[in-house]
Amino acid sequence: MKVLIAYSSKTGNTRQLAEALHLALPNADLCPVANAPNPAHYDLIFAGFWVEAENANTDTVAFLKKLGGKPVALFATLGAYPDSQHAADSLTAAANEIPDGNVVDRFICQGAIDPDMIGWMEQLPADADNAPTESRRQLWKDAETHPDAADLQAVTDWALAVLEKQA
Numbered sequence: 001m002k003v004l005i006a007y008s009s010k011t012g013n014t015r016q017l018a019e020a021l022h023l024a025l026p027n028a029d030l031c032p033v034a035n036a037p038n039p040a041h042y043d044l045i046f047a048g049f050w051v052e053a054e055n056a057n058t059d060t061v062a063f064l065k066k067l068g069g070k071p072v073a074l075f076a077t078l079g080a081y082p083d084s085q086h087a088a089d090s091l092t093a094a095a096n097e098i099p100d101g102n103v104v105d106r107f108i109c110q111g112a113i114d115p116d117m118i119g120w121m122e123q124l125p126a127d128a129d130n131a132p133t134e135s136r137r138q139l140w141k142d143a144e145t146h147p148d149a150a151d152l153q154a155v156t157d158w159a160l161a162v163l164e165k166q167a
């Protein structure tokens with residue numbers, strides 16, 4: 001089975017997941033979505049993104065649009081908690097970007113938020129979306145240590161289970 005791991009990562013969190021997947025699946029091809037080979041040549045595609053505005057980030061959306069009909073396993077990082085509705089909705093939005101999509105499984109975990117973005121949110125007026133509140137500051141702090149060793153183990157276990165199901 002030919003497997004592609006294609007990902008996008010602005011600050012390195014999603015790249016860490018992609019590299020953990022590659023360690024577990026060394027025969028897979030690993031590359032950023034911007035340089036991804038023709039997906040037609042693969043039997044299974046792990047597509048990794050960071051959440052941007054409750055969807056996959058823009059580069060990955062362009063890549064997902066090319067994956068119609070292919071078995072795709074989505075993996076992602078986000079600032080919010082992975083068991084939140086926002087996380088589930090972000091994965092669904094990404095899955096819906098694939099025309100005639102065949103998403104076989106999904107994985108998401110927290111990823112540290114770019115300090116520049118936190119600085120920007122700290123300046124927002126109190127009535128703005130994402131304005132700093134006690135619970136948001138706690139969320140940003142909780143994200144700081146992710147992905148951690150447990151996340152990398154979890155994504156590895158997940159990928160091996162996905163592969164076994166598809167084989």
Ligand SMILES: Cc1cc2nc3c(=O)[nH]c(=O)nc-3n(C[C@H](O)[C@H](O)[C@H](O)COP(=O)(O)O)c2cc1C
Pocket residue numbers: 008009010011012013014015049050051052053054055077078079080081086110111112113114117
């Ligand atoms: C422009 C921008 C938009 C973001 N939008 C969201 C969002 O809608 N929801 C969320 O939970 N995290 C959001 N984040 C946080 C990132 O998804 C998160 O930090 C992710 O782990 C970054 O991954 P990377 O290091 O692979 O780039 C955003 C970050 C940036 C820079």
